[in-house]
Amino acid sequence: MSIKNSLITFCFFIFSIGFASAQNQVPIPTQAQLNWQNAEMVAVFHYDLHVFDGKVYNQSYNRITPIPDYNIFNPTKLDIDQWVKAAKDAGVKIAILTATHETGFALFQSDYSPYSMKALKWQDGKGDLLRDFKASCEKYGIQAGVYIGIRWNSFYGIHDFKVEGDSEFAKNRQQHYNTMVEGMVKEIFTNYGDWAMVWFDGGAHGPEQGGPDVLSIFETYQPKGLFYHNLQRADMRWGGSESGTVPYPSWGTFPYPAIGSGESARAEISKNNFALLKTGDPDGPYYMPAMSDAPLRGNGGHDWFWEPGRDNIIYPLDKLVNMYYNSVGHNSSLILGLTPNAEGLIPDADAKRLKELGDEIERRFENKINATSGVGELFKLKLTGRQKINQLVLMEDIAKGERVRKFLVEGKTKTGWKTIFEGSVIGHKFIHQFDEIEVSELHLKIQESKGEPQIKDFSVYFFNEK
Amino acid sequence: MSIKNSLITFCFFIFSIGFASAQNQVPIPTQAQLNWQNAEMVAVFHYDLHVFDGKVYNQSYNRITPIPDYNIFNPTKLDIDQWVKAAKDAGVKIAILTATHETGFALFQSDYSPYSMKALKWQDGKGDLLRDFKASCEKYGIQAGVYIGIRWNSFYGIHDFKVEGDSEFAKNRQQHYNTMVEGMVKEIFTNYGDWAMVWFDGGAHGPEQGGPDVLSIFETYQPKGLFYHNLQRADMRWGGSESGTVPYPSWGTFPYPAIGSGESARAEISKNNFALLKTGDPDGPYYMPAMSDAPLRGNGGHDWFWEPGRDNIIYPLDKLVNMYYNSVGHNSSLILGLTPNAEGLIPDADAKRLKELGDEIERRFENKINATSGVGELFKLKLTGRQKINQLVLMEDIAKGERVRKFLVEGKTKTGWKTIFEGSVIGHKFIHQFDEIEVSELHLKIQESKGEPQIKDFSVYFFNEK
Numbered sequence: 003m004s005i006k007n008s009l010i011t012f013c014f015f016i017f018s019i020g021f022a023s024a025q026n027q028v029p030i031p032t033q034a035q036l037n038w039q040n041a042e043m044v045a046v047f048h049y050d051l052h053v054f055d056g057k058v059y060n061q062s063y064n065r066i067t068p069i070p071d072y073n074i075f076n077p078t079k080l081d082i083d084q085w086v087k088a089a090k091d092a093g094v095k096i097a098i099l100t101a102t103h104e105t106g107f108a109l110f111q112s113d114y115s116p117y118s119m120k121a122l123k124w125q126d127g128k129g130d131l132l133r134d135f136k137a138s139c140e141k142y143g144i145q146a147g148v149y150i151g152i153r154w155n156s157f158y159g160i161h162d163f164k165v166e167g168d169s170e171f172a173k174n175r176q177q178h179y180n181t182m183v184e185g186m187v188k189e190i191f192t193n194y195g196d197w198a199m200v201w202f203d204g205g206a207h208g209p210e211q212g213g214p215d216v217l218s219i220f221e222t223y224q225p226k227g228l229f230y231h232n233l234q235r236a237d238m239r240w241g242g243s244e245s246g247t248v249p250y251p252s253w254g255t256f257p258y259p260a261i262g263s264g265e266s267a268r269a270e271i272s273k274n275n276f277a278l279l280k281t282g283d284p285d286g287p288y289y290m291p292a293m294s295d296a297p298l299r300g301n302g303g304h305d306w307f308w309e310p311g312r313d314n315i316i317y318p319l320d321k322l323v324n325m326y327y328n329s330v331g332h333n334s335s336l337i338l339g340l341t342p343n344a345e346g347l348i349p350d351a352d353a354k355r356l357k358e359l360g361d362e363i364e365r366r367f368e369n370k371i372n373a374t375s376g377v378g379e380l381f382k383l384k385l386t387g388r389q390k391i392n393q394l395v396l397m398e399d400i401a402k403g404e405r406v407r408k409f410l411v412e413g414k415t416k417t418g419w420k421t422i423f424e425g426s427v428i429g430h431k432f433i434h435q436f437d438e439i440e441v442s443e444l445h446l447k448i449q450e451s452k453g454e455p456q457i458k459d460f461s462v463y464f465f466n467e468k
Numbered sequence: 469m470s471i472k473n474s475l476i477t478f479c480f481f482i483f484s485i486g487f488a489s490a491q492n493q494v495p496i497p498t499q500a501q502l503n504w505q506n507a508e509m510v511a512v513f514h515y516d517l518h519v520f521d522g523k524v525y526n527q528s529y530n531r532i533t534p535i536p537d538y539n540i541f542n543p544t545k546l547d548i549d550q551w552v553k554a555a556k557d558a559g560v561k562i563a564i565l566t567a568t569h570e571t572g573f574a575l576f577q578s579d580y581s582p583y584s585m586k587a588l589k590w591q592d593g594k595g596d597l598l599r600d601f602k603a604s605c606e607k608y609g610i611q612a613g614v615y616i617g618i619r620w621n622s623f624y625g626i627h628d629f630k631v632e633g634d635s636e637f638a639k640n641r642q643q644h645y646n647t648m649v650e651g652m653v654k655e656i657f658t659n660y661g662d663w664a665m666v667w668f669d670g671g672a673h674g675p676e677q678g679g680p681d682v683l684s685i686f687e688t689y690q691p692k693g694l695f696y697h698n699l700q701r702a703d704m705r706w707g708g709s710e711s712g713t714v715p716y717p718s719w720g721t722f723p724y725p726a727i728g729s730g731e732s733a734r735a736e737i738s739k740n741n742f743a744l745l746k747t748g749d750p751d752g753p754y755y756m757p758a759m760s761d762a763p764l765r766g767n768g769g770h771d772w773f774w775e776p777g778r779d780n781i782i783y784p785l786d787k788l789v790n791m792y793y794n795s796v797g798h799n800s801s802l803i804l805g806l807t808p809n810a811e812g813l814i815p816d817a818d819a820k821r822l823k824e825l826g827d828e829i830e831r832r833f834e835n836k837i838n839a840t841s842g843v844g845e846l847f848k849l850k851l852t853g854r855q856k857i858n859q860l861v862l863m864e865d866i867a868k869g870e871r872v873r874k875f876l877v878e879g880k881t882k883t884g885w886k887t888i889f890e891g892s893v894i895g896h897k898f899i900h901q902f903d904e905i906e907v908s909e910l911h912l913k914i915q916e917s918k919g920e921p922q923i924k925d926f927s928v929y930f931f932n933e934k
Binding site for chain 2: 065066067068070071072073113114116117118120121123127156157158159161165166167169170171172174175178181185
């Protein structure tokens with residue numbers, strides 16, 4: 003073989019690999035998205051003026067009714083360490099605080115919005131919950147995120163992103179509001195260090211819709227963070243319900259770069275009660291995993307904010323555990339809404355339930371019978387003799403993308419091989435709980451994939467049902 | 469004469485006096501109004517965010533355009549003593565400060581409006597211009613008044629007292645705005661001691677017009693003060709121009725209890741370029757003297773606020789002196805608009821002009837040739853031999869009301885009695901300047917009056933024209 007022929011052959015070989023790769027290419031998460039998926043459990047703390055009004059929160063009313071007296075904000079026993087500790091006890095790795103919610107009141111020291119902690123008598127106008135929250139998160143090794151509500155501002159008069167009216171005054175105030183928001187967002191992004199994620203609730207209208215340009219400020223000052231969301235960008239997607247669950251399968255990939263960009267996309271997303279947000283799209287070119295959010299106080303209510311006398315609607319432990327399986331176990335993240343009260347504390351009942359949840363999850367995964375990992379299509383997991391198992395965990399190395407499309411898990415019982423689960427997506431994590439079965443060996447067979455499967459974990463567990 | 473007849477006669481006599489009194493009854497000023505008329509010269513300091521923007525103030529634009537960055541408020545050399553001293557040098561006895569103007573920004577520590585000094589970086593959010601102003605006024609023996617603008621609020625979105633729109637949101641925000649204003653007004657009325665006068669510019673919409681109820685708050689907390697104004701009450705009236713003058717005659721009485729209460733009253737008041745506000749009504753049942761206001765910087769401009777590079781439009785001394793004669797000398801008060809600059813000082817040129825004005829007024833009245841006073845219809849003022857005079861002052865004791873309707877002043881020259889002035893109203897003060905004349909005696913003849921004339925001062929002067 004001449005050198006020339008060898009070179010041609012070599013080039014053809016390279017080209018073939020490139021082609022094959024392109025065919026099998028799957029979206030790759032960013033480092034921030036990997037970090038987010040690895041966190042698995044997230045807490046979002048909602049805190050705003052109406053926590054202190056002694057009344058039951060009525061979102062549609064509160065959106066169009068300014069709080070009469072902002073000095074009701076007076077958490078006399080404020081202890082944000084206690085909030086973060088309570089979340090950590092549940093297993094939370096990322097905690098988020100509402101820097102602003104629908105009143106428009108800013109829980110930090112702003113030089114752009116006077117409707118902020120500077121206005122308060124509390125702490126002589128020097129209070130800054132973002133600062134304190136960041137410090138508490140650091141203390142407990144929790145990553146901090148920030149929720150920014152700009153869609154509503156009952157004080158300034160913003161309804162669904164807009165100043166009402168089309169007078170010159172309304173236009174000028176819209177411009178002023180946008181500038182104020184941009185200033186506040188820059189403050190949040192520059193005065194507190196890095197944020198693991200930024201949550202613009204309800205999305206952020208950008209300049210193309212007459213809104214502030216928050217994305218470019220984010221990209222300038224928080225380049226390593228997660229952005230959720232506007233019509234240009236969403237690093238994760240809402241999971242389509244506030245039930246703390248997504249169905250199976252829930253793919254981490256999505257057909258659009260953002261949620262609701264374009265009319266046809268919006269129609270597509272809304273269909274069948276947000277089915278696309280729940281399931282995702284295995285062929286979607288964008289990595290954008292689902293979030294499963296729910297308020298901890300959602301059992302017969304749906305309280306994102308603390309209200310007096312509502313301890314009774316804290317989800318019972320079994321429902322929360324079920325949520326965990328149907329979120330974290332379904333390639334999603336579980337986002338629990340926690341409600342600091344008017345004293346400035348997570349109520350004891352909530353803190354207790356969070357601890358119970360963390361302990362129960364730990365208990366269910368402490369007895370790992372065996373585990374393997376690797377690259378390929380068949381993974382054999384031999385046990386020491388026959389052993390009882392009732393739970394399995396699968397994880398892909400999603401740094402290389404979600405590759406698996408179809409898989410089968412079988413267990414070797416004393417009467418032969420039995421199917422334990424036939425599935426499609428694995429993604430970051432798939433957890434399956436089942437009636438106990440005695441097996442001596444398990445096989446994970448990847449029946450379809452895009453590119454070679456990269457299995458980070460294939461492990462089995464046994465725990466006693468209580 | 470029987471006892472019975474005597475009794476009837478006596479009763480008839482009493483009745484006659486009562487009737488005569490009623491016929492001659494004139495409106496009597498309150499103590500606060502007496503105090504106001506005695507003050508004669510008043511300063512109003514306008515200070516607001518746009519003083520710091522380096523641009524020329526455009527009222528109609530500023531009313532509908534929020535200030536982009538309120539932290540431009542940064543008077544690095546603030547010296548309110550210097551403001552008050554400058555006003556005192558002109559002869560001012562009452563000084564007024566704009567607690568809020570059309571931006572809505574409050575120059576004090578408010579717990580009701582976050583758009584106040586608490587929001588500022590300046591003085592670490594602890595600044596309070598009302599507090600400092602009150603202290604400076606006390607230091608210089610000046611009575612302090614306060615101007616409160618509630619008709620416009622470019623930040624909150626108030627245009628001519630109203631939140632735009634008629635949505636539920638707009639209605640709720642209007643209600644909130646009213647509550648906020650009531651709270652701010654109560655703060656102003658309770659946190660700083662007594663105010664000599666309260667000036668609601670453009671009037672104050674009351675509850676009957678969907679506005680806040682500021683009058684009852686005033687009456688509760690500032691019962692001794694002057695109220696200007698709403699549709700129920702005005703303790704003085706705007707003099708119908710911003711020229712610093714009123715014509716002669718300008719009666720201190722008015723046909724309505726307030727300015728513009730009722731459509732026919734509004735029409736009546738607006739007629740002939742506010743003629744009724746200028747002249748008043750000798751038969752009006754309400755004591756409500758005219759104010760003659762003008763910005764010091766009004767000579768080729770009309771600057772209520774400081775703007776850079778506008779020293780050239782400070783009124784020259786002769787125009788200010790003329791203003792004095794046509795306001796204070798016409799039974800009105802002269803209200804000069806003074807403009808602290810972005811450094812926090814009354815500019816040198818303005819302070820110098822104010823001092824010149826004070827000195828010139830003093831000079832013109834220091835050579836009092838003779839004076840008299842008393843009760844009756846003829847007042848004789850004998851001089852020591854024949855002397856040159858060129859100015860006379862008449863004052864009624866208006867604690868008993870404006871009684872004089874028609875009068876004549878004559879001087880005895882070497883060729884006989886000559887008429888110096890034939891007039892109608894005297895009121896608090898009438899000043900007449902005339903070509904010098906040598907007289908040995910003067911007569912003041914009250915030709916018509918309601919009740920017995922009470923002349924507090926009848927004095928003559930001579931000064932050299934410069």
